[in-house]
Amino acid sequence: MKPPRSRSGSSSKDTGPKRIPGKALKSASNPGADDATLDSATSRTARNKTVSLRTARGRTTAQQRWLNRQLNDPYVAAARKQGWRSRAAFKLIEIDDRFKLIEAGTRIIDLGAAPGGWTQVAVKRGAKHVVGLDLLPVDPVAGAEIIEGDFTDPEMPDRLKEMLGGPADLVMSDMAPNTTGHAATDHMRIMGLAEGALDFAFQVLAEGGGFIAKVFQGGSEKDILDLMKIAFSSVKHVKPPASRKESSELYVVATGFRPDRLAESRRNA
Ligand SMILES: C[S@@+](CC[C@H](N)C(=O)[O-])C[C@H]1O[C@@H](n2cnc3c(N)ncnc32)[C@H](O)[C@@H]1O
Known part of the structure; x- marks a missing residue:
């Protein structure tokens, strides 16, 4: 397998926001x-x-x-x-204004980072270490590390933790699959990514950490929600104003990761 490419964010190619x-x-x-x-x-x-x-x-x-x-x-x-690279940047801004997840010193993993809007927001809001990962290349973001690769690569959780210098305080996933136009298939694919992101978060999060993931309204969401309610102290759904009304996209925001409760539920399963 091709090793993921890592890029430092200090390049002069950085096209971050010109003003705060x-x-x-x-x-x-x-x-x-x-x-x-x-x-x-x-x-x-x-x-x-x-x-x-x-x-x-x-x-x-x-x-x-x-x-x-x-x-x-x-x-x-x-x-x-x-100067945000994506309109999606506003979704994270709106989510973070409400939940205050990004604080000075926060270590953050941004899954599905391209073109880099959420990574930019995380850096601007004072996160200490930010690692953005995507299948696609992302232009460097000053203050962040970027990796090109697949989050399902089994080496990725350890690799990203190493880059962060420890476990993450926040895992955010705005990952979306290529859409097929077939609603049920697209729904299943996005929920598959959300479940994968949750599993990834379980491997890298520090106790008390948070998780944000894009989901779609609909059936299979319940399984992932039930698991999240065990593993986190608080789980909420949010439709940020920047998320288009006609889209069934939602974000699930979980805070207060409890690895002990997760381990116990797995023992009892
Ligand atoms: C909606 S975009 C993210 C936009 C980003 N939050 C921003 O503000 O710029 C979704 C991204 O998820 C990425 N993605 C989908 N599956 C992935 C996977 N298995 N591993 C890594 N990235 C993935 C896609 O390549 C795409 O760039």
């Missing part, structure tokens, strides 16, 4: 605003100016729909303006 979003969004009229909300001017502009594509020639209907949505999405505009 929390600062950028504060204004006299909205002094309490932070990076969980959209810059109001960006939002207004995006609402008032619907951008139409001149031609759809050569594009499938799905591609055309995706492009139209991107061009008219205030989060896409705000991400570009604020």
Whole structure:
């Protein structure tokens, strides 16, 4: 198997945010605003100016729909303006504003990191060590380590722990499979990734640690939820405002990892 490529985040290629979003969004009229909300001017502009594509020639209907949505999405505009690599960055910002999972000194593993939005947020919010992993290459993020590889590689938990210099305080997974367009198949695949991420988290988390994973609303979620309720003190579902309403995507947020309870339930199984 090809060894995963590790990249340091100190490269000059880094394209991290040019300004701290929390600062950028504060204004006299909205002094309490932070990076969980959209810059109001960006939002207004995006609402008032619907951008139409001149031609759809050569594009499938799905591609055309995706492009139209991107061009008219205030989060896409705000991400570009604020220097986040993905609109998904806002989802983590919103989740973390609510749950306060990223603190100074936190050790974080970001599963499915490409193109790097969540990794950027983790670094900006003061995490001590951040390792981002993805099947795809990720441009360096200053302050983080990036590995190209598959999280299901059996060596990966130990390798990432070693890079962090100890167990993780937070494992976050925004992993998504390539979609097939067949809802049931896509659902099963994303839940498979979430289950895998949970198993991964069990191997790398410090006692008291947290876990965030993308899931979909639907049937098989219950199994993973039941297990999480045993292994963590608190388990909540959240649909951050940045998550598109029409998507059945949700995030599960678990805090207070209890390895003793997990071990006991496994002994009794
Ligand atoms: C929605 S994107 C993540 C976006 C990211 N949170 C951000 O803010 O930039 C999902 C990523 O999961 C990655 N992924 C899917 N399966 C994976 C696996 N088995 N191992 C590592 N990464 C995986 C995909 O390559 C994709 O880049």
